[in-house]
Amino acid sequence: MMNRLAPLALLALAGFLPVAGVYPLFLTKCLTFALFAMAFNLFTGYVGLLSIGHASFFGMGAYIAGYAAKAWGVPTPFALLAGIAVAIALGAAFGAIAIRRRGIYFAMITLALAQMVYFFCSQAPFTGAEDGLQNIPRGTAFGLPLGNDLVFYYFVLALTVLAYLFIQAVIAKPFGETLQAIRDNEPRAISLGYDVRSYKLVAFTISAAIAGLAGGLKAFALGVATLPDVHWTQSGNVILMCLLGGMGTALGPIIGAIVVVLLENQLASLGVIHLGFFSIDFSTKAPIVIGIVFMLCVLLFRRGLVGELIALLGKRGLATETASRHTP
Amino acid sequence: MPAVASLMTRAENGGATPAIAAQDKRHTRTMSENVPVLEARGVTKSFGGFVAVQNLNLEVNRGGVHALIGPNGAGKTTVFNLLTRFIQPTAGQIILMGEDITTLAPEFVARRGLVRSFQISATFEKLTVSQNIRIALQRPHVDAWRFLGTGADRGKTEARIAELLTSFDLTAYANWRAGDLPYGRKRALELAATMATDPQVMLLDEPTQGLGFEDVERVADLIKAIGATRTVLMVEHNMSLVSRIAGRITVLRSGAIIADGDYATVSRDPQVVEAYLGSGRRRARH
Numbered sequence: 064m065m066n067r068l069a070p071l072a073l074l075a076l077a078g079f080l081p082v083a084g085v086y087p088l089f090l091t092k093c094l095t096f097a098l099f100a101m102a103f104n105l106f107t108g109y110v111g112l113l114s115i116g117h118a119s120f121f122g123m124g125a126y127i128a129g130y131a132a133k134a135w136g137v138p139t140p141f142a143l144l145a146g147i148a149v150a151i152a153l154g155a156a157f158g159a160i161a162i163r164r165r166g167i168y169f170a171m172i173t174l175a176l177a178q179m180v181y182f183f184c185s186q187a188p189f190t191g192a193e194d195g196l197q198n199i200p201r202g203t204a205f206g207l208p209l210g211n212d213l214v215f216y217y218f219v220l221a222l223t224v225l226a227y228l229f230i231q232a233v234i235a236k237p238f239g240e241t242l243q244a245i246r247d248n249e250p251r252a253i254s255l256g257y258d259v260r261s262y263k264l265v266a267f268t269i270s271a272a273i274a275g276l277a278g279g280l281k282a283f284a285l286g287v288a289t290l291p292d293v294h295w296t297q298s299g300n301v302i303l304m305c306l307l308g309g310m311g312t313a314l315g316p317i318i319g320a321i322v323v324v325l326l327e328n329q330l331a332s333l334g335v336i337h338l339g340f341f342s343i344d345f346s347t348k349a350p351i352v353i354g355i356v357f358m359l360c361v362l363l364f365r366r367g368l369v370g371e372l373i374a375l376l377g378k379r380g381l382a383t384e385t386a387s388r389h390t391p
Numbered sequence: 392m393p394a395v396a397s398l399m400t401r402a403e404n405g406g407a408t409p410a411i412a413a414q415d416k417r418h419t420r421t422m423s424e425n426v427p428v429l430e431a432r433g434v435t436k437s438f439g440g441f442v443a444v445q446n447l448n449l450e451v452n453r454g455g456v457h458a459l460i461g462p463n464g465a466g467k468t469t470v471f472n473l474l475t476r477f478i479q480p481t482a483g484q485i486i487l488m489g490e491d492i493t494t495l496a497p498e499f500v501a502r503r504g505l506v507r508s509f510q511i512s513a514t515f516e517k518l519t520v521s522q523n524i525r526i527a528l529q530r531p532h533v534d535a536w537r538f539l540g541t542g543a544d545r546g547k548t549e550a551r552i553a554e555l556l557t558s559f560d561l562t563a564y565a566n567w568r569a570g571d572l573p574y575g576r577k578r579a580l581e582l583a584a585t586m587a588t589d590p591q592v593m594l595l596d597e598p599t600q601g602l603g604f605e606d607v608e609r610v611a612d613l614i615k616a617i618g619a620t621r622t623v624l625m626v627e628h629n630m631s632l633v634s635r636i637a638g639r640i641t642v643l644r645s646g647a648i649i650a651d652g653d654y655a656t657v658s659r660d661p662q663v664v665e666a667y668l669g670s671g672r673r674r675a676r677h
């Protein structure tokens with residue numbers, strides 16, 4: 064019951080917040096990162112391999128969609144599709160190279176590949192190097208004037224809901240059950256005849272595609288695509304969101320993304336605070352505070368916020384989902 | 392517990408569980424004695440400088456239960472890993488039903504009908520008993536690239552799951568997480584899931600290890616029933632069980648075969664006696 068009600072409640076809240084006066088652009092930013100975190104969670108949360116390369120898919124999604132819209136005047140939906148297509152190609156390539164390895168080796172290979180993509184982006188003429196791609200026009204989609212922040216927010220919300228439903232469908236199918244089985248006991252899955260590499264590769268590629276969509280939407284939301292989007296710290300960011308919210312749970316990544324974006328925002332607006340002899344400039348210290356929050360979370364709630372909640376409700380027999388699929 | 396299930400627990404006539412035998416009629420036809428279904432030819436495996444298996448020539452005939460025995464560290468699990476291609480032999484060939492599978496990937500070996508269990512664990516602990524069997528049943532009907540596909544016909548799959556649960560006396564545990572099962576039931580689940588793949592040859596690595604007496608009897612009956620229609624190659628330390636259900640026994644020591652034949656032959660072999668008594672009592676196993 065919780066499994067069905069919680070997403071609906073969250074959706075109703077998401078629909079209502081802009082009406083209640085919350086800044087739509089801020090909400091849009093939350094959604095794009097929620098989407099990114101959902102994508103990441105589909106792979107790392109369900110397959111159990113840590114990718115440090117997801118910034119590549121997010122960042123390239125942003126660059127490609129932004130460039131297509133700005134330089135070639137491609138309609139927004141097709142620009143987003145172009146970003147997704149490139150993310151899929153990159154994801155399949157990364158996956159094909161890295162999926163044979165496990166544990167730290169897998170993580171390091173994705174990191175190395177991501178560094179290559181970062182280098183490429185810093186040199187390629189179309190990305191605008193240090194300046195990034197600026198003034199990306201939002202255009203229209205299906206007759207909707209996306210230039211309007213509120214309209215654009217609901218557009219992103221619709222896509223996020225679709226992506227959520229898609230991911231849930233994938234997880235609920237035999238495919239999702241098989242991923243869980245592989246995660247549980249890989250040699251046994253092989254001994255039953257499963258081609259486990261293909262399963263991991265497909266999950267990785269789907270995950271990359273959705274990360275590409277998130278990047279494209281982020282580019283349109285803020286009008287810019289810049290190097291930090293492809294930098295490995297962006298991968299670190301999404302790992303943090305998922306761990307904070309609860310890896311391997313449906314809603315955890317969304318909650319984690321919202322918490323992180325909210326914290327960043329609030330800390331930035333705090334500005335400089337004077338504490339007796341010394342003062343802290345919170346506008347530049349956000350990573351430190353988020354780092355501390357993250358550490359506390361990992362130490363206190365090992366399964367993430369949603370994971371712990373599910374475990375708590377599960378103990379009382381209220382939740383049906385198991386929250387035990389967090390990464391080791 | 393349903394009456395049917397308890398009837399299945401220990402059938403008379405040496406324990407050939409009727410349900411398993413009934414489901415397996417079609418296999419009986421293709422079965423003939425003395426045709427090797429699985430062969431290792433001159434297989435050697437070394438780990439670094441250590442030779443774990445040396446020039447192994449093993450023939451497993453079609454049908455019945457074949458036991459692979461030997462002291463701890465003799466190389467039994469390594470032989471299983473080699474036969475199922477989980478590890479690469481240093482030299483030699485592996486032949487399954489007349490075809491060389493020496494370079495085949497392990498999942499494809501499984502798809503050709505050679506399915507193994509593992510010494511430690513061969514269940515998906517976080518999935519339920521039914522899900523464990525479903526995963527095994529579904530494999531031929533799913534494909535990673537069709538990730539939105541629904542797999543095999545739901546009704547048929549559920550019916551087959553129910554059948555297997557009954558045969559292996561697991562109906563009462565259908566919705567238990569495999570990780571929560573009592574040990575004996577877990578081993579029964581491994582057998583049920585392996586059976587679900589409809590294998591030609593089953594390799595079982597110490598299927599009764601760690602079981603209490605009651606459970607050993609139950610699992611032994613199940614294996615005997617399976618051996619009536621399929622081929623089972625089994626690593627087993629329990630000699631009274633081996634003598635009861637295995638038609639042929641191969642004894643391995645230090646990676647080489649030291650005896651091969653029926654129980655009477657093998658148990659009189661001086662090398663076997665020496666191997667078992669000479670190496671002292673087996674290490675305690677849990």
Ligand SMILES: Nc1ncnc2c1ncn2[C@@H]1O[C@H](COP(=O)(O)OP(=O)(O)OP(=O)(O)O)[C@@H](O)[C@H]1O
Nearest residue numbers: 438441443461462463464465466467468469470510
């Ligand atoms: N991957 C490996 N690397 C190095 N040595 C190995 C490896 N696998 C097995 N061995 C060695 O090969 C020998 C045979 O091991 P194996 O596990 O096959 O024995 P076993 O007959 O199954 O023993 P047990 O009855 O204890 O299960 C042992 O000495 C073991 O240490």
Ligand SMILES: [Mg+2]
Nearest residue numbers: 467468469510
């Ligand atoms: Mg062994």
